[in-house]
Amino acid sequence: MTSGAAPSARRRGRIRLSMAQGEAIEGYLYILPWVLGFAIFTLGPMLASFYLSFTNYSMLTPPKFFGLENYKRIFTERLFWKSVWNTVYYASIFVPLNMLASLCCALLLNQKVRGRAFFRAVYFLPSITPVVASVILWIWIFHPDVGLMNYLLGLVGIKPGPGWFASTKWSKPALIIISLWGSAGGGNMLILLAGLQGVPRELHESAEIDGANSWQRFWSITLPLLSPAMFFSLVLGIIGALQMFALAYLATTGYQVPAGGPASSTLFYMVNLYNYAFDYWEMGYGSALAWVFFLAVLILTYIQLRLAKSWVYYEAAAGEMKW
Amino acid sequence: MVALKTEAKKGRGSGRGVMLMLGRWTLRFGLYLALCVVAVMFGLPFLWAVLTSLKTPAEIFIFPPKWIPSSFQWGNYVEIWRQAPFATFLWNSCQVTFLSIIGQLLSASLVAYGFARFRFPGRDALFLVVLSTMMLPYQITVIPTFLLYKWLGWLDTFKPLIVPAYFGGGAFAVFLFRQFFLTIPKEFDEAARMDGANSLSIFFRILVPLAVPVFTTMGIFSFLWNWNAIFYPLIFLNTTEKFTLALGLRYFQRTVTAGGKATEHLLMAAAMVMTMPCIALFLVMQRYFVRGIVMSGIKG
Numbered sequence: 001m002t003s004g005a006a007p008s009a010r011r012r013g014r015i016r017l018s019m020a021q022g023e024a025i026e027g028y029l030y031i032l033p034w035v036l037g038f039a040i041f042t043l044g045p046m047l048a049s050f051y052l053s054f055t056n057y058s059m060l061t062p063p064k065f066f067g068l069e070n071y072k073r074i075f076t077e078r079l080f081w082k083s084v085w086n087t088v089y090y091a092s093i094f095v096p097l098n099m100l101a102s103l104c105c106a107l108l109l110n111q112k113v114r115g116r117a118f119f120r121a122v123y124f125l126p127s128i129t130p131v132v133a134s135v136i137l138w139i140w141i142f143h144p145d146v147g148l149m150n151y152l153l154g155l156v157g158i159k160p161g162p163g164w165f166a167s168t169k170w171s172k173p174a175l176i177i178i179s180l181w182g183s184a185g186g187g188n189m190l191i192l193l194a195g196l197q198g199v200p201r202e203l204h205e206s207a208e209i210d211g212a213n214s215w216q217r218f219w220s221i222t223l224p225l226l227s228p229a230m231f232f233s234l235v236l237g238i239i240g241a242l243q244m245f246a247l248a249y250l251a252t253t254g255y256q257v258p259a260g261g262p263a264s265s266t267l268f269y270m271v272n273l274y275n276y277a278f279d280y281w282e283m284g285y286g287s288a289l290a291w292v293f294f295l296a297v298l299i300l301t302y303i304q305l306r307l308a309k310s311w312v313y314y315e316a317a318a319g320e321m322k323w
Numbered sequence: 324m325v326a327l328k329t330e331a332k333k334g335r336g337s338g339r340g341v342m343l344m345l346g347r348w349t350l351r352f353g354l355y356l357a358l359c360v361v362a363v364m365f366g367l368p369f370l371w372a373v374l375t376s377l378k379t380p381a382e383i384f385i386f387p388p389k390w391i392p393s394s395f396q397w398g399n400y401v402e403i404w405r406q407a408p409f410a411t412f413l414w415n416s417c418q419v420t421f422l423s424i425i426g427q428l429l430s431a432s433l434v435a436y437g438f439a440r441f442r443f444p445g446r447d448a449l450f451l452v453v454l455s456t457m458m459l460p461y462q463i464t465v466i467p468t469f470l471l472y473k474w475l476g477w478l479d480t481f482k483p484l485i486v487p488a489y490f491g492g493g494a495f496a497v498f499l500f501r502q503f504f505l506t507i508p509k510e511f512d513e514a515a516r517m518d519g520a521n522s523l524s525i526f527f528r529i530l531v532p533l534a535v536p537v538f539t540t541m542g543i544f545s546f547l548w549n550w551n552a553i554f555y556p557l558i559f560l561n562t563t564e565k566f567t568l569a570l571g572l573r574y575f576q577r578t579v580t581a582g583g584k585a586t587e588h589l590l591m592a593a594a595m596v597m598t599m600p601c602i603a604l605f606l607v608m609q610r611y612f613v614r615g616i617v618m619s620g621i622k623g
Contacts, residue, residue: 023441026522030437033430034453034497037490042456045467052466059470108358121609122362125369128601130551132572133594137372140587146386148371154387185365187616194617236458243460246553250573270462277466278558290463297460 053288059281070288080289082264083272086172090268091241094176098237099230101184106192127186135250138178139165165251168265175248175266182247188233195229196222224313231312235304239297245270269293376400376591383585399592406579406589409596411564412571419481419567420549423488427545428538431492435500436526440512450501457494461554469558483559484552484567488545496541499618503537504530540615543608547601568597 028035053070055063074080105123109116126134141148142164150161162170199222207217248266253259259275260267267275273293277286375383376399378392403409438450472483491497507530515525531538556570566574575593579586605612 020442024443027437027441027443027446030441030522031434031449033489034434034491035449037430037487038452038456040471041468041487041490042459042464045464045471048467048470049463105361108354108361111354113354113358117609119358119362121606122366124612125602125605126365128547128551128605129598130553130569130572130601132551132553132569132576133598134368136572136576136590136594137368140375140591141368141371146384146388148367148388151386151388181365181368185361190613190616239458239460243462245462249557250553253577273462278469283466283470287466290460290466294460294463297458301458 049287049290052284053291055284057282057284059283063284066284070285071292073285074288074292079264079267079272083260083267083269086265086267087242087244087269089172090176090244091238094179095234095237095241097176098180098184098188099234101180102186102189102233103192103226103230105185105189106196109189109193110196123185123189125185126182129182131182131246132250134178134182135247138174138181139251142174166262168263171252171262171265175244175251178247178251179241179244188237191229191233192226195226199225227312231304231308235301238300238304242293242297242300243270244268245274249274372591373595376588376595378588380585380588383587396588399588400596403575403589403593403596407571407575407593408563409568409571409575409593412566412568415481415566415571416550416568419484420546422481422485423549424542424545426485426488427492427496428541429492430489431496431541432500432531432534432538433526434491435497435504436530438497439501439504440509440522453494453497457498465554465558472559478559479561479565481565484549484555496545499541499615500534500537502618503534507533536611536614539608540611540618543604543611544615546604550601572597 052063054066054068056066056069057063109120109123113119129137142150144150144161144163144166147161147164149164153159153161162173164170164174203221204217207221212220245268248268248271249259252261252266252271260271269289270293273286273289276282276289374390374392377395377397378389379394379396382389382392438446438453468483469478472478475482477483477486511529512525515529520528551569552567553569553573556567560566560570563571563574572593576590579589
């Protein structure tokens, strides 16, 4: 921000001061909608859910103070640990695969080829498909008997194919495949593609003169320059994966209630929270679940920020931050 | 292509050059093959859904699958409107989406204007709070907001889906607008101020016209979020007449499959109808999409 007004402010103290005050008041007025929204829809509810997490509240009677009971109950409940396991399983497979897949797609699209716009559009379309529609489409593809997936697997000799959503072992991989389809070619890929196009040609050329092959150039020039963009999408990607809800909920409530089947194999953290809060109306317990999740995400993000120092190339980040 | 030609010219007449050219060709071929394989992986599910949506119920369960329907059943796309109140769902979605977009664009741009153009104590700290809410899992606030809307009597109305958009419009939108406003020279404002314009008319007469591309980008994102949203409608709406298209599609899925008859052709048709506006919007507005996403990633 420019600060050219400072010397003249000293010269004409009183008038400038009131102008500065006027500017401040105007500024506050413009951001007022956000301040109100933050107070009403974010901060207030956060404090309220913190309070509720110490109460027993099922909406029929007023909340009763309950001490740490909800928290004690969380850690002894089998479904909680099941949901934690499912969520960690999903996130730890999906996030790296998704990063790798979007990087590969971005590298492919960064080549000088004909029809690049066409390919980019095809890669991108799944990411703007409404999740309800893609669930309907994929449940049909994953039909154990007449689905397209098992037909194609049969063509390459895998017969009989997995039961997918009918099997406790294959329901999570099925969800991972749907998620990859829906996001590998999406925004993450576009960000990486923009990063690739921003890598200066001269760096590659001089490395080539020094005798570096294309793999070495990728490893020691392209990847470090991409690392800030990758870090950003990794942090958001992990938070997003841990919040897995809509896909699992929609894919598993078609034939069984509550969501998360078969046999709790797709009971992710947020599905569990939803079931407690909006199926069993246990608002106190649900709030405690929400707070445990929030703290876990905070800790995880903090660890990631610490680890970032060892692999993210910050000069590039500083260069990009210019505007 | 240019690289190829020069390679060919250089290599003419020598054996090594021919080998090099062949190597280039295989590399090119491999590249196109990889591009096409990936394209098939992304595109095939769509193709399969469209083909299924045009089949007769008898053809759906044929195995091994029959790719092309013997006659295209365009009637399936008419039938779905008879089987569920899709016209109502569509109208509901249009209302919610339209009103939310207006709210989000208006309030996010004004808030961003405040952050970008005015100096006031605590501004940078507050903006940091804006950014950090991007990482906040929304589930932490959902239970109390549900109780709040219940208390206000807003459950099963569109208000919970629309009203919050008018209060700040979300961190991402504020961020996008602010970044853009910062790139517009402040001299533009000063000049207008000399002519006696107040800050609101500077905003509407100078910044808004310059920011039309950002409004377009943000409008597209906002459309997709609201059109595709499932979590909040699921929690805040319960009667069928109030369902948005996303909820309606799910309702349709649950009701038609309950009958036990083959209904996949209708399900696919309904899913495609809901997806079509998104695809159309993307194809027409590709440029703005890419720009917006890239802008959001620049943050590093």
